[in-house]
Amino acid sequence: MTTQYTQALAGTITPEMTAVATRENLPVETIREELAAGRLVIPANRLHLEGLNGGVKLAPCAIGRAVTTKINANIGASPVGSCKQEELLKLQWAVKYGADAVMDLSTGGDLDDIRAHLIANSPVPIGTVPLYSMIVDQPIEDLTEDKILQVIEHQAKQGVDFFTIHAGFRKAHLAHIPKRKMGICSRGGSLIAKWMTVHNRENPFYELFDDISAILREYDVSYSLGDGLRPGCLADASDDAQFAELDTLGELVFRSRDAGVQCMVEGPGHVPYDQIEMNMKRQQEVCDHAPFYVLGPIVTDAFPGYDHITSTIGATAAAVHGASFLCYVTPTEHLSLPEAEDVRQGCVAYKIAAHAADVARGLPGARDWDDAISDARANFDWDKQLELAFDSEKASEIRNRGNDTEGDNQHYCSMCGHDWCAVRISKEVNETLRDQAQA
Amino acid sequence: MTTQYTQALAGTITPEMTAVATRENLPVETIREELAAGRLVIPANRLHLEGLNGGVKLAPCAIGRAVTTKINANIGASPVGSCKQEELLKLQWAVKYGADAVMDLSTGGDLDDIRAHLIANSPVPIGTVPLYSMIVDQPIEDLTEDKILQVIEHQAKQGVDFFTIHAGFRKAHLAHIPKRKMGICSRGGSLIAKWMTVHNRENPFYELFDDISAILREYDVSYSLGDGLRPGCLADASDDAQFAELDTLGELVFRSRDAGVQCMVEGPGHVPYDQIEMNMKRQQEVCDHAPFYVLGPIVTDAFPGYDHITSTIGATAAAVHGASFLCYVTPTEHLSLPEAEDVRQGCVAYKIAAHAADVARGLPGARDWDDAISDARANFDWDKQLELAFDSEKASEIRNRGNDTEGDNQHYCSMCGHDWCAVRISKEVNETLRDQAQA
Numbered sequence: 001m002t003t004q005y006t007q008a009l010a011g012t013i014t015p016e017m018t019a020v021a022t023r024e025n026l027p028v029e030t031i032r033e034e035l036a037a038g039r040l041v042i043p044a045n046r047l048h049l050e051g052l053n054g055g056v057k058l059a060p061c062a063i064g065r066a067v068t069t070k071i072n073a074n075i076g077a078s079p080v081g082s083c084k085q086e087e088l089l090k091l092q093w094a095v096k097y098g099a100d101a102v103m104d105l106s107t108g109g110d111l112d113d114i115r116a117h118l119i120a121n122s123p124v125p126i127g128t129v130p131l132y133s134m135i136v137d138q139p140i141e142d143l144t145e146d147k148i149l150q151v152i153e154h155q156a157k158q159g160v161d162f163f164t165i166h167a168g169f170r171k172a173h174l175a176h177i178p179k180r181k182m183g184i185c186s187r188g189g190s191l192i193a194k195w196m197t198v199h200n201r202e203n204p205f206y207e208l209f210d211d212i213s214a215i216l217r218e219y220d221v222s223y224s225l226g227d228g229l230r231p232g233c234l235a236d237a238s239d240d241a242q243f244a245e246l247d248t249l250g251e252l253v254f255r256s257r258d259a260g261v262q263c264m265v266e267g268p269g270h271v272p273y274d275q276i277e278m279n280m281k282r283q284q285e286v287c288d289h290a291p292f293y294v295l296g297p298i299v300t301d302a303f304p305g306y307d308h309i310t311s312t313i314g315a316t317a318a319a320v321h322g323a324s325f326l327c328y329v330t331p332t333e334h335l336s337l338p339e340a341e342d343v344r345q346g347c348v349a350y351k352i353a354a355h356a357a358d359v360a361r362g363l364p365g366a367r368d369w370d371d372a373i374s375d376a377r378a379n380f381d382w383d384k385q386l387e388l389a390f391d392s393e394k395a396s397e398i399r400n401r402g403n404d405t406e407g408d409n410q411h412y413c414s415m416c417g418h419d420w421c422a423v424r425i426s427k428e429v430n431e432t433l434r435d436q437a438q439a
Numbered sequence: 440m441t442t443q444y445t446q447a448l449a450g451t452i453t454p455e456m457t458a459v460a461t462r463e464n465l466p467v468e469t470i471r472e473e474l475a476a477g478r479l480v481i482p483a484n485r486l487h488l489e490g491l492n493g494g495v496k497l498a499p500c501a502i503g504r505a506v507t508t509k510i511n512a513n514i515g516a517s518p519v520g521s522c523k524q525e526e527l528l529k530l531q532w533a534v535k536y537g538a539d540a541v542m543d544l545s546t547g548g549d550l551d552d553i554r555a556h557l558i559a560n561s562p563v564p565i566g567t568v569p570l571y572s573m574i575v576d577q578p579i580e581d582l583t584e585d586k587i588l589q590v591i592e593h594q595a596k597q598g599v600d601f602f603t604i605h606a607g608f609r610k611a612h613l614a615h616i617p618k619r620k621m622g623i624c625s626r627g628g629s630l631i632a633k634w635m636t637v638h639n640r641e642n643p644f645y646e647l648f649d650d651i652s653a654i655l656r657e658y659d660v661s662y663s664l665g666d667g668l669r670p671g672c673l674a675d676a677s678d679d680a681q682f683a684e685l686d687t688l689g690e691l692v693f694r695s696r697d698a699g700v701q702c703m704v705e706g707p708g709h710v711p712y713d714q715i716e717m718n719m720k721r722q723q724e725v726c727d728h729a730p731f732y733v734l735g736p737i738v739t740d741a742f743p744g745y746d747h748i749t750s751t752i753g754a755t756a757a758a759v760h761g762a763s764f765l766c767y768v769t770p771t772e773h774l775s776l777p778e779a780e781d782v783r784q785g786c787v788a789y790k791i792a793a794h795a796a797d798v799a800r801g802l803p804g805a806r807d808w809d810d811a812i813s814d815a816r817a818n819f820d821w822d823k824q825l826e827l828a829f830d831s832e833k834a835s836e837i838r839n840r841g842n843d844t845e846g847d848n849q850h851y852c853s854m855c856g857h858d859w860c861a862v863r864i865s866k867e868v869n870e871t872l873r874d875q876a877q878a
Binding site for chain 2: 078079080081107108132174177178181182183184185186187189190191193194197198200232233234235272273274299300301302303304305306308309310312313316317320331332333334335336337348349351352353355356357359360361362367369370371373374375377378385386388389390391394395397398399401413414415416417418419420421422423425426427428429430432433434436
């Protein structure tokens with residue numbers, strides 16, 4: 001079967017390439033070229049594109065440096081809480097607040113049912129970590145190669161658009177773990193470490209990589225090569241474990257391309273602000289510019305409860321310097337399972353990072369939105385300003401809180417009041433200057 | 440009279456230098472040297488240091504690149520809302536959530552009474568914009584030179600520690616305003632523009648600079664040279680108006696030093712992420728490394744309701760590249776007057792920026808806090824982790840929300856649950872690796 005990647009290589013323009021070109025306001029040939037170079041992916045399972053079982057059809061979305069920065073929202077039930085309805089609500093909130101993709105990381109409840117339900121209701125690409133489903137009914141030690149391939153094929157048939165596969169974490173890398181403060185903070189990474197340690201064998205996802213690639217190619221599921229050894233605290237950032245795995249991820253990027261499979265690479269995590277640029281550049285080099293999908297990174301460990309903020313600082317820097325896809329972090333990170341309102345907070349914070357980075361990268365037209373809202377602000381067109389605001393509901397709520405907003409648009413807000421409004425006074429000054437110039 | 444600056448120049452170590460050296464864990468000679476070079480200020484009105492009228496005594500605080508990054512919280516009543524009690528509450532919340540200084544920007548209510556009340560209750564430096572008090576009972580057009588000096592002296596006698604004085608905005612700069620999208624977004628700047636335009640005369644604060652300096656020196660009030668022409672949207676960032684004023688601010692830094700007065704310089708505002716480093720370096724050069732006090736900057740205009748986040752991204756970058764003092768922005772910016780909870784949100788966001796920047800700058804010991812909380816996290820010492828969290832209350836609230844936290848410390852949280860906890864599994868792996876190594 002063909003994939004977006006193999007078709008791009010063959011010079012074929014697919015409807016999905018056309019759709020993303022329109023959405024990104026770019027020539028479709030640019031999209032094709034970037035895809036063919038492996039610098040861009042369109043995670044789009046052919047079955048999700050068709051809208052399987054009468055479900056919602058996927059709207060194709062491109063991820064790469066040539067296009068706008070994209071964000072992902074992680075949702076999913078845990079053994080401790082949530083259910084199918086709650087996860088559907090989170091999906092809806094994620095899409096409402098700008099998620100370009102959603103990962104279902106469920107580890108509790110009826111995983112199969114939740115996944116099918118989310119895919120059937122999602123217009124955005126859905127990603128999963130198939131490993132989770134492989135061990136809901138058995139300990140990780142009992143995981144077999146057959147089961148790995150069987151679950152991956154099953155989820156591909158369900159319409160999942162991209163899979164996190166932790167194939168880059170090799171047995172030799174285990175030697176670096178004891179040097180760490182936080183050990184392994186990736187669920188997938190810790191499970192694979194346990195399997196390798198108990199069996200004293202190589203990572204089965206690495207060993208099976210070509211077989212897995214064959215399944216992904218069949219349905220055009222994209223790889224998201226997992227970083228099982230991402231740092232879990234500032235002290236572990238940019239260490240031997242992280243970069244040893246990155247080198248293997250670079251190797252797998254080429255093997256993925258050889259197999260005709262679309263591929264992106266996952267990255268940290270927790271990284272001090274001054275190390276972010278170096279991390280992005282190193283990944284781009286090692287992975288031959290495969291789209292980089294980062295989780296944050298968080299730039300300080302000391303603010304649990306506010307990790308949507310600590311991480312959005314890192315995410316902005318990451319997107320400026322090389323990342324294409326930002327996995328959100330919510331305020332509940334490190335503490336609890338996110339609820340719908342946390343999903344909203346995480347999504348908004350990450351839309352800020354993505355958009356601020358697009359403006360900083362000088363993407364054509366990126367600043368038009370800022371300019372439009374600034375014009376509305378300068379003109380006291382509150383209706384327009386609130387309409388253009390990313391989260392209009394929140395902005396209106398705050399504006400209404402302290403202001404008499406009835407009647408026509410007021411030429412001030414409660415922050416300064418009428419007499420002290422700089423923007424109002426500034427307009428008067430401009431008028432006087434104009435009059436003086438004409439006099 | 441002497442100031443911290445003149446004493447540093449004379450080689451004298453003041454009790455305030457000793458206090459900040461202890462607080463910053465630095466040799467007092469370093470503090471003196473930085474002060475003498477004009478690269479560091481200790482805003483400390485001699486009357487506030489004494490605790491005038493039986494009020495709280497100021498705990499000296501140093502601002503400059505040699506010490507940790509500091510944050511300021513703006514509070515103050517507006518004509519539309521708030522009162523003395525509410526502002527006192529905001530002061531208390533600001534100090535609780537880490538504000539190193541507080542500016543009383545009241546433009547409504549009994550300004551004199553609110554100011555005295557805040558100073559009497561504040562252990563942190565209090566700043567004001569004296570211009571506001573000059574025009575509560577008269578239009579800006581009627582402002583006289585006598586009134587300017589009289590109000591400045593009055594507030595100095597009240598114990599204010601630093602004054603924002605918009606002396607760098609010269610009449611010649613008015614020509615740049617009509618080119619702007621947002622005009623003048625600074626209250627002080629817009630008022631002075633009006634005065635200059637109506638009278639067709641030079642900025643009186645510029646003309647009176649030496650007289651004002653004499654008053655500041657008398658009480659050791661520090662200058663915070665205001666940026667009346669800071670950009671109010673991304674489109675206006677780094678424009679002729681902004682940099683013309685900056686050049687004058689650079690000139691005033693030297694005049695302030697000649698007068699023996701401590702001095703810092705205010706900066707933007709709204710700046711695209713990619714222009715922040717350049718802005719910080721240019722200011723440091725033009726102002727001969729006088730401490731730079733920035734407001735954000737906000738890196739996108741499109742997220743009203745979330746400007747504590749849009750700006751904390753810019754503030755982190757600013758503090759990494761040259762700023763020493765970060766003026767917070769709250770979620771209500773552009774929309775409404777902040778309430779106590781908004782003050783909390785703004786302060787926490789800015790503590791994140793300040794601390795993340797200190798870690799990134801490699802300040803000795805800056806990362807110890809992150810390492811301690813990471814150790815607690817790795818050890819499932821929830822009590823310790825929550826205790827070390829900057830906002831323990833918030834972190835505990837989220838942890839309790841989704842978890843059975845009764846009894847002893849659980850080795851997981853509701854994000855993954857027991858079976859899926861990477862940190863727990865990682866510890867098992869480490870133990871197995873240790874056993875295998877010993878076998």
